[in-house]
Amino acid sequence: MSTTNAVPVQKSQRLTRTNTLQFLLRGRAFIALILVVGYFAITLWPQFLSTQNIEIVSKHVAQNAILAIGMTFVILTGGIDLSVGSIVGLTAMIAGLLMNNGIAIPALGVVVYPHTWMIVVISIVAATLIGMINGLIITRFNVAPFIATLGMMYIARGLAGLLNNGATFANLVGRPELGNTGFEKLGAGDFLGINYSIWLMLVFALVGWFITTRTPFGRHVFAVGGNERSAELSGVRINRTKTMVYMISGFCAAFVGLIIASQLVAAHPATGNAFELNAIAAVVLGGTSLAGGRGSIGGTLIGAFVIGVLGDGLVMSNVSSFWQMVIKGGVIILAVIIDQVQARMQARIALQQQQETK
Amino acid sequence: MSEMTAAALSADDSAVPEPIVLRAEKITKVFPGTVALDSVDFNVYRGKVNVLVGENGAGKSTLMKILAGVEQPTSGRILLEDNEIHIRSISEAAAHGIGIIFQEMTLCPNLSVVENIYLAREVTQRGLVIDRKTQKQKARELLHRLEQNIDPDKQVSDLRIGQQQIVEIAKALAQDIRVLIMDEPTSALSESEVEVLFRVINDLKSRGVSIIYISHKLDELLQIGDYVTVLRDGRLVETARTNDISVAWIIEKMVGRNPAALFSRTEHNIGEVLMKVEDMTLPRPGGGYVVDHVSFDLHAGEILGLYGLMGAGRSDLVDCLAGARPEARGQTTLNGQPVRAITVPERIKSGIVLVPEDRQREGLVQSMSVADNILLASLDSYSNGLFLVSSKQKEAVKGMVKSLSIRVANVGQSITSLSGGNQQKCVVAKALLTSPKVLMLDEPTRGVDVGAKSEIFEIISRLAEQGYGVIFISTELKEVLAMSDRILVMSKGAITGEFSRAEATEEKLVAASAIGHGLAGAANQNGEAQINEHN
Incomplete structure (x- = not known):
């Protein structure tokens, strides 16, 4: 009898301890962010935490975060999108082309200059269509996402160069007589003193969080990544879900392209080169599993901040760019190792619960 | 408790105390927060089938994992031929001659049958190059011994689950073993394959190999086992000779209460025709049919049993009905209305839904x-x-x-x-x-303990009472016979028998399921794997 009394006590203590550790591991991205910010706040006191610097860092983070939010959807289904960096460049170039050269209609012998808002819409639609093509190649022709989007990475980058023979579209301010001015406001404008791009990041994060957690589509995304066959037999439209996530990814990339072009008031065909890797790093750092089915938008946002703060902090600390790369790589690998530890722990807890409920 | 049983056993005057090859003493295993095994003694008798039973979570699997080196005991000793051993990994267990066949399959789906059988034990020429010819030769012999016609070069993912299980067994046999642990080896096998497996087990016994056998199928345990050890909640309940006990005895010890009727079938009224299937056909890649022009009716409130050997096309038939096989042809009518839906989501919407065979996958x-x-x-x-x-x-x-x-x-x-x-x-x-209106359950009781099984049967009965049309697939004859209002038997993709509840007997079902197969029994025919099975 005495043993049966002793067991529950021991049980609950052990569980509390594993729960605490589990809690810490789950919040690891957030803890990492606090550590990184704390470190630079102390070593770079006081300029690192100045309002001005916080806004600069956030602006840098915003671009990567928006890309990473789109990438999160893709990775949650177990896919990957390597083409987003190129889509960023292509969108910027499309916007530049429409603004500076307009649309020539040879049959009528006229050149149509769309309004600024139309330029934005057309660029976004184009990028979303590219995402859709990615999705269709992957679902209809059964091409592995890595290969399909790798191909699209080259294609989109090539198209970006073709639009102006590799040259930059400069001075994207438009002309008042054509009614296409105001493009630079997207990058430079602010609301309540905060840059538009930061607002956009917040809106994307909020909407992304809502879609992933509160809509049937979001549930389908997780199900497809967790067990595609089960999802299919449950009536989830696998192909549609997958195509949609690549469209979302393209959509997000379009905004990043527009923001950059607007901030620079110019569109260069190499814009967004290698951005896809930063986005993937942010997603992984945020605890989303590359195998699919596990992860969150909130985590991705934090992951993007960790990478951004780390990058800017190291620059301000005058660390050589080579060491920056080494450190960034180390952080990413460490994040995945911790992720694995947590997954193993979760499996053990599941096993435990199984035996307890029995 | 164990001393008592030992005494009881030696009191049986016909038996000289049998030699014990492997002995687990006072094994305790504590996981954070739970005691999975509480000071359990377990003896493995040489050349015997030592059965271990208990409900899910009773600790069987943990005990097996400890003996196989997957887990380490928190306390207690393991003695092999009276020498204490420490087994820290599966390869160490193998070095001691202890092999295990896991319940969850551990084959690599991307490798061939031969490659799986010799995985990490490759036969090599001078330790460098794999000797494919010898490996293949040996693999073929092993599969032959298991009376299976599986092509050793076939990729494992192309095999049905039951065949994969056979490969798993072949893999264990490929090692030189004196103790073989089998964790639910028959859960995916059809009756005739189970017979083959039992013959193999008897053959192993005669060579002095000791078997530790875990299964949820109780009558099977009595048929093959020599000793039965019952675990409950991590504790040893009792060990006995199979000759001295009955199924009821086992259930009582396992559950700790008197076994209620396992099959709780309530009477229900069978209504009008609910679903009519006409000429359902699924072509087999490379000619022939996986589902061969099948037609049948399902009534409202009816439990329609679907029996057949592995590869007979039962699962494929319900897959077709669920819309999971776009290449299938045939008409389905529901409540007199033709079902035009083709895809799974559309079929679900129209009221036809499948509970698939492989829960995990x-x-x-x-x-x-x-x-x-x-x-x-x-x-x-x-x-x-x-x-x-x-x-x-x-x-x-x-x-x-x-x-x-x-x-x-x-x-x-x-x-x-x-x-x-x-x-x-x-x-x-x-x-x-x-x-749904029609619910199709493909092997709903596989790998489920006795208590949950009886609950699932209860659910099925209740659904029929509520007027659902239920199609129930099982490889276990007793289940099909006990639950169904009507039974269809399939063989080689076609329906080869239809029996009402009153006329169905085990013999009739088995005979119908063998139609179209040679006299040697249906097992050999299963080599014709269905390539598209899991795509």
């Missing part, structure tokens, strides 16, 4: 919670067009958990934290939430 999303799994197929009913309404969802999940008595502390917890039986109930719950 096709039924669950392991990374999601209990609630999310239950809701997955019917999310549209819980959204206001755009967003999910959590109150509606909660209510639906709560209702299902209650009506199917799914044992779960919190529906937000991971689906993998449930026992097999409760996981299965979640898959059934998911299907029921789509408000």
Whole structure:
């Protein structure tokens, strides 16, 4: 009898301890962010935490975060999108082309200059269509996402160069007589003193969080990544879900392209080169599993901040760019190792619960 | 307790105390927060089949994992031929001559049958190059011994689950073993394959190999076992000779109470024809048919049993009906209306839903919670067009958990934290939430303990009472006979027999399931794997 009394006590203590550790591991991205910010706040006191610097860092983070939010959807289904960096460049170039050269209609012998808002819409639609093509190649022709989007990475980058023979579209301010001015406001404008791009990041994060957690589509995304066959037999439209996530990814990339072009008031065909890797790093750092089915938008946002703060902090600390790369790589690998530890722990807890409920 | 049993055994004057090859003494295994094994003694008699039974979570698997080196005991000793040994890994266990066949399959689907059998034990020429010819030769002999006609070069993913299980057994036999642990080896096998397996086991026994055998199929245990050890809640309940005990005895010891009727079949009224299937056909790549022009009716409130050997086309037939095989041809009529739906989502909407055969691979999303799994197929009913309404969802999940008595502390917890039986109930719950008219259950009781099994039968009966049309597939003759109102037998893709409840007997079903197969029994025919099976 005495043993049966002793067991529950021991049980609950052990569980509390594993729960605490589990809690810490789950919040690891957030803890990492606090550590990184704390470190630079102390070593770079006081300029690192100045309002001005916080806004600069956030602006840098915003671009990567928006890309990473789109990438999160893709990775949650177990896919990957390597083409987003190129889509960023292509969108910027499309916007530049429409603004500076307009649309020539040879049959009528006229050149149509769309309004600024139309330029934005057309660029976004184009990028979303590219995402859709990615999705269709992957679902209809059964091409592995890595290969399909790798191909699209080259294609989109090539198209970006073709639009102006590799040259930059400069001075994207438009002309008042054509009614296409105001493009630079997207990058430079602010609301309540905060840059538009930061607002956009917040809106994307909020909407992304809502879609992933509160809509049937979001549930389908997780199900497809967790067990595609089960999802299919449950009536989830696998192909549609997958195509949609690549469209979302393209959509997000379009905004990043527009923001950059607007901030620079110019569109260069190499814009967004290698951005896809930063986005993937942010997603992984945020605890989303590359195998699919596990992860969150909130985590991705934090992951993007960790990478951004780390990058800017190291620059301000005058660390050589080579060491920056080494450190960034180390952080990413460490994040995945911790992720694995947590997954193993979760499996053990599941096993435990199984035996307890029995 | 164990001293008592030992005394009881030696009192049996016909038996000289049999030599014990492997002895586990006072094994305790504590996981953080739970005691999985509590000072358990277990003896493995040489050249005998030592059966281990208990409900899910009783500690059988943990004990096996300890003997196989997968887990380390918290305390206690393991003695092999009276020498204490420490087994720290599967390869160390293998070095001691202890082999294990896991319940969850451990084959690599991307490798061939031969490659799997010799994985990590490759036969090489001078330790460098794999000697493919010898490996293949030996693999073929092994498979032949198992009376299986499986092509050794075939990729494992192209085999049916039952055949994969056979390969798993062949893999264990390829090692030089004196103790072989088999964790539910028959859960995926058809009756005739089970017979083959039993012959192999007897053959191994005569060579002095000791078998540790775990299964949920109780009559099977009595047939093959020599000693039965019952575990309950991590404790040893009793060990006995099979000659001295009955199924009822085992259930009583396992459950700790008197076995209620396992098959709780209630009388229900059979109504009008609900679903009419005409000329359902699924071509086999490379000629012939997987489902060969099948026609049948299903009535409202009827439990229609579907029996057949592995590869007979039962699962393929229900897959076709569920819309999972776009290449299938044939007409389906539901309530007199032709069903034009082709895809799975459309079929679900029209009221035909499948609880698939392989729970882990096709039924669950392991990374999601209990609630999310239950809701997955019917999310549209819980959204206001755009967003999910959590109150509606909660209510639906709560209702299902209650009506199917799914044992779960919190529906937000991971689906993998449930026992097999409760996981299965979640898959059934998911299907029921789509408000179907026809429910097809493909092997719903596989790998589920006795208690949960009887609960699943209860659910099936209740559904029939409520007027659902139920198609019930099982490889276990007794289950099909006990549950069904009518039984269809399939062989080689075609229906070869139809029996009413009154006229069905085990012999008739077996005879019908062998039609179209040679006299040697149907087992050999299973070599014709269905390539598209799991695509």
